[in-house]
Amino acid sequence: MTVLNIGVVLNKAFVFGAALAILLVVLFFLDISLGSVYVPLSDILKPRGIYGEIIRIIRLPQAVGAVIIGADLAVAGATMQAVFRNPLADPYITGTASGAVLGVLLGMVMLFLFHIKAVIYIEPAFGFAGAMLATLMVIIAGGKNDKMSIILAGISVSVLFSALVMIMDSYVLTISPSFISVIYALFGTLSGLNWNVDTIIATISIPALAYVALSGKRLNLIMMSDEIAQSSGISPGHERLRALAASGVLTAVSLSFTGIIGFVGLITPHMVRLSIGDADNRKVIPLAALLGASVLSFSNFASKMLIHDVAVPITAITSLIGAPVMIYLIRKGRSIGN
Numbered sequence: 234m235t236v237l238n239i240g241v242v243l244n245k246a247f248v249f250g251a252a253l254a255i256l257l258v259v260l261f262f263l264d265i266s267l268g269s270v271y272v273p274l275s276d277i278l279k280p281r282g283i284y285g286e287i288i289r290i291i292r293l294p295q296a297v298g299a300v301i302i303g304a305d306l307a308v309a310g311a312t313m314q315a316v317f318r319n320p321l322a323d324p325y326i327t328g329t330a331s332g333a334v335l336g337v338l339l340g341m342v343m344l345f346l347f348h349i350k351a352v353i354y355i356e357p358a359f360g361f362a363g364a365m366l367a368t369l370m371v372i373i374a375g376g377k378n379d380k381m382s383i384i385l386a387g388i389s390v391s392v393l394f395s396a397l398v399m400i401m402d403s404y405v406l407t408i409s410p411s412f413i414s415v416i417y418a419l420f421g422t423l424s425g426l427n428w429n430v431d432t433i434i435a436t437i438s439i440p441a442l443a444y445v446a447l448s449g450k451r452l453n454l455i456m457m458s459d460e461i462a463q464s465s466g467i468s469p470g471h472e473r474l475r476a477l478a479a480s481g482v483l484t485a486v487s488l489s490f491t492g493i494i495g496f497v498g499l500i501t502p503h504m505v506r507l508s509i510g511d512a513d514n515r516k517v518i519p520l521a522a523l524l525g526a527s528v529l530s531f532s533n534f535a536s537k538m539l540i541h542d543v544a545v546p547i548t549a550i551t552s553l554i555g556a557p558v559m560i561y562l563i564r565k566g567r568s569i570g571n
Contacts (some may be wrong), residue, residue: 301435303525303530312479313327318455321499337359340358340360342401346408
């Protein structure tokens with residue numbers, strides 16, 4: 234690649250990143266402003282009265298959470314696609330999502346059977362444990378030397394946990410029909426986020442995000458081939474497992490509090506690569522984080538606005554965005570780096 238071409242790629246990445254940052258700020262304020270109660274921009278900048286309470290207690294924690302969780306899922310997806318060299322890889326290929334939902338359902342049953350008064354962190358704690366159990370099962374079953382074995386192990390674990398989720402769904406509804414609203418929430422909502430939850434998510438996410446961001450060069454080598462990575466002094470098996478663990482943590486901590494949110498981890502890396510014309514993970518990963526945060530911020534306020542006084546599951550919005558984008562990418566045949 235010539236100096237001129239390198240400069241063009243860097244300029245594309247910088248311009249795209251700047252545009253994403255501006256877009257994210259706009260969407261962040263829209264997420265705070267729009268909902269069942271419209272909050273004017275002047276009251277967002279200087280919160281007071283009832284608007285101030287709505288912003289501080291409800292809207293702002295949800296908007297901050299959308300940014301963190303969107304970045305988590307996008308980075309997890311970009312990491313998985315790089316280490317598996319598979320354009321369809323995303324956080325769900327490890328069964329992490331199904332494990333998180335199963336864990337939350339188990340937490341609900343524990344609360345009911347032992348008559349424990351609602352403790353906000355019990356269900357998410359079970360969800361995180363279930364998600365990490367699924368990831369660990371994939372790591373153990375898949376081994377460290379064959380990426381295809383890990384993919385197949387992930388699909389198997391995902392199917393297994395999905396089956397258990399369906400069984401648990403049926404059981405939970407027989408215990409108490411009132412749980413149906415909670416099960417509905419498992420399909421994607423940020424309504425349960427508050428400042429304490431945001432703090433937990435950020436505390437767990439930031440180290441994992443930092444690790445993946447600093448792994449860009451190693452991920453580039455693995456994405457080329459295992460042989461190139463080994464010749465550069467990197468163990469592709471060990472690096473793949475570490476990346477898988479980091480992706481599992483990012484997915485687990487996010488979905489434990491929100492339920493399933495689909496397509497963010499799948500489409501955002503593709504959109505970034507197509508936009509900047511490059512597959513260098515040192516650029517793709519941070520840009521995917523910005524784009525994922527933007528997509529989830531948009532999806533959050535869209536879910537509140539689509540049907541009056543009803544919050545549509547966020548995964549419905551992200552799927553409406555993601556499916557056409559994937560079809561477009563397939564038709565163009567220009568998904569770079571896979």
